[in-house]
Amino acid sequence: MSDEHEIKITCYDDLQPAPVTMGKSLVFKTGSWRTMKPKIDLEKCKKCGFCWKFCPDMSIYEVDEYPVIDYDYCKGCGICANECPFDAITMLEEDLE
Amino acid sequence: MKHTIPQEEYMERGHMACLGCGGAHAMRYLLKGLGEKTIIALPACCWAVIPGVYPYSCMDIPLQYVAFEVTGAAISGIEAALKAKGKKDGTTVVGWAGDGGTADIGIQALSGAVERGHDVKYVCYDNEAYMNTGIQRSSATPRGAWTTTTPVGSTKAWKQTPKKNIVEIMVAHEIPYTCTASVAYPEDIIRKAVKMKEIEGPCYMQILAPCPTGWKYPPEKTIEIARLATETCIFPIYEVTDGKYKINKRIRDDKKKNIIDYFRTQGRFRKLDETTIQQIQSSVDAEWELLKKKEKCFGEEI
Numbered sequence: 001m002s003d004e005h006e007i008k009i010t011c012y013d014d015l016q017p018a019p020v021t022m023g024k025s026l027v028f029k030t031g032s033w034r035t036m037k038p039k040i041d042l043e044k045c046k047k048c049g050f051c052w053k054f055c056p057d058m059s060i061y062e063v064d065e066y067p068v069i070d071y072d073y074c075k076g077c078g079i080c081a082n083e084c085p086f087d088a089i090t091m092l093e094e095d096l097e
Numbered sequence: 098m099k100h101t102i103p104q105e106e107y108m109e110r111g112h113m114a115c116l117g118c119g120g121a122h123a124m125r126y127l128l129k130g131l132g133e134k135t136i137i138a139l140p141a142c143c144w145a146v147i148p149g150v151y152p153y154s155c156m157d158i159p160l161q162y163v164a165f166e167v168t169g170a171a172i173s174g175i176e177a178a179l180k181a182k183g184k185k186d187g188t189t190v191v192g193w194a195g196d197g198g199t200a201d202i203g204i205q206a207l208s209g210a211v212e213r214g215h216d217v218k219y220v221c222y223d224n225e226a227y228m229n230t231g232i233q234r235s236s237a238t239p240r241g242a243w244t245t246t247t248p249v250g251s252t253k254a255w256k257q258t259p260k261k262n263i264v265e266i267m268v269a270h271e272i273p274y275t276c277t278a279s280v281a282y283p284e285d286i287i288r289k290a291v292k293m294k295e296i297e298g299p300c301y302m303q304i305l306a307p308c309p310t311g312w313k314y315p316p317e318k319t320i321e322i323a324r325l326a327t328e329t330c331i332f333p334i335y336e337v338t339d340g341k342y343k344i345n346k347r348i349r350d351d352k353k354k355n356i357i358d359y360f361r362t363q364g365r366f367r368k369l370d371e372t373t374i375q376q377i378q379s380s381v382d383a384e385w386e387l388l389k390k391k392e393k394c395f396g397e398e399i
Contacts, residue, residue: 024109024111024153024154024155025109025110025111025112025113025148025149025153025154025155026109026110026111027111027153028111028112028113028149028153029111030110030111030112030113033116047098047099048098048099049098049099049100049101052098052100053101053102053283054122054283054320056114056117056118056119056121056122056125056319057110057112057114057121058106058108058109058110058125059110062098065098066098067098070110072110073110073111075116076116077116077117077309077316077317077319078117078315078316078317079117079316079317079319079320081317082317082318082320082321083320083321091317
């Protein structure tokens with residue numbers, strides 16, 4: 001075990017609240033689970049924000065008022081494509097190359 | 098982009114929920130309403146797995162893992178400790194359990210906690226079976242559903258008894274605020290979470306969180322099925338404030354959908370026969386009429 005993983009606690013006051021001591025789950029790139037990949041057609045997009053609102057993985061963010069998918073974390077569940085009222089999102093097969 | 102719900106996220110990407118998990122939606126919306134000054138106690142449930150492996154966590158707020166049956170006791174203790182230390186001010190203590198940890202295993206601790214009148218909020222995300230351990234039946238599983246302990250097969254041994262109405266049990270405790278919500282209506286969950294935060298005293302919320310794995314449907318249908326559950330009145334959205342009923346999602350009689358539309362979307366109801374569907378339909382209709390009468394009799398005066 002290397003030194004950086006060693007936990008040194010002298011008294012309980014040294015314990016920090018969980019968000020400080022704990023690492024973020026960002027290390028888990030859940031995008032590797034994906035079999036179907038969502039793709040946004042920005043010409044059809046009316047910026048309603050439904051895809052952002054209903055994403056369970058928080059992997060849709062906003063760039064210049066338009067939604068952009070974070071493929072590092074998107075698990076490809078397809079809720080965004082199903083909920084989009086303008087059919088601007090299509091699910092394509094994941095390119096394995 | 099239009100934002101109908103707050104933009105702050107208190108949950109990070111990279112969590113371990115299945116594809117299209119309704120529980121992940123439920124937690125995301127609840128935290129948007131409650132804000133960062135929140136402490137959550139979790140018993141064994143899907144959410145004991147979702148935050149990730151130690152020392153990583155997807156949550157920006159403190160979590161306390163507790164034993165299965167003690168969620169109510171744990172949140173009472175956290176609230177009492179905060180008060181004793183003089184740090185309660187503005188902090189919301191939340192118990193977050195699945196339907197099994199609420200309706201079966203955790204019910205006596207929950208009942209005790211709300212009866213003692215602690216300032217705690219209890220949220221049950223209702224996926225209608227013990228999904229984390231492999232889809233065993235709970236008392237909140239609806240009638241007619243397939244689970245691994247009510248296998249349908251040729252014997253047609255689906256769940257015979259109706260879903261336990263935990264919301265009415267909590268209303269009977271005469272607590273300040275009880276409500277149901279659904280992941281299909283995020284604005285409604287956030288409004289209710291803000292309301293719970295402001296109320297001093299025990300509150301109970303039940304969120305319908307469809308589970309693609311256990312309900313046997315493709316993951317993209319989560320929101321659609323949750324919406325259908327409300328439109329068919331099998332899971333009505335209402336709130337009870339100080340004994341006054343209010344239906345939040347009013348379904349007009351001509352817009353009310355048949356229960357078969359809801360059942361056809363899910364594999365767990367696939368083998369139900371016509372007679373049982375008719376019996377379930379009539380009991381759903383009766384419950385909906387009863388709820389409307391309760392709103393009329395015990396609702397706010399118009």
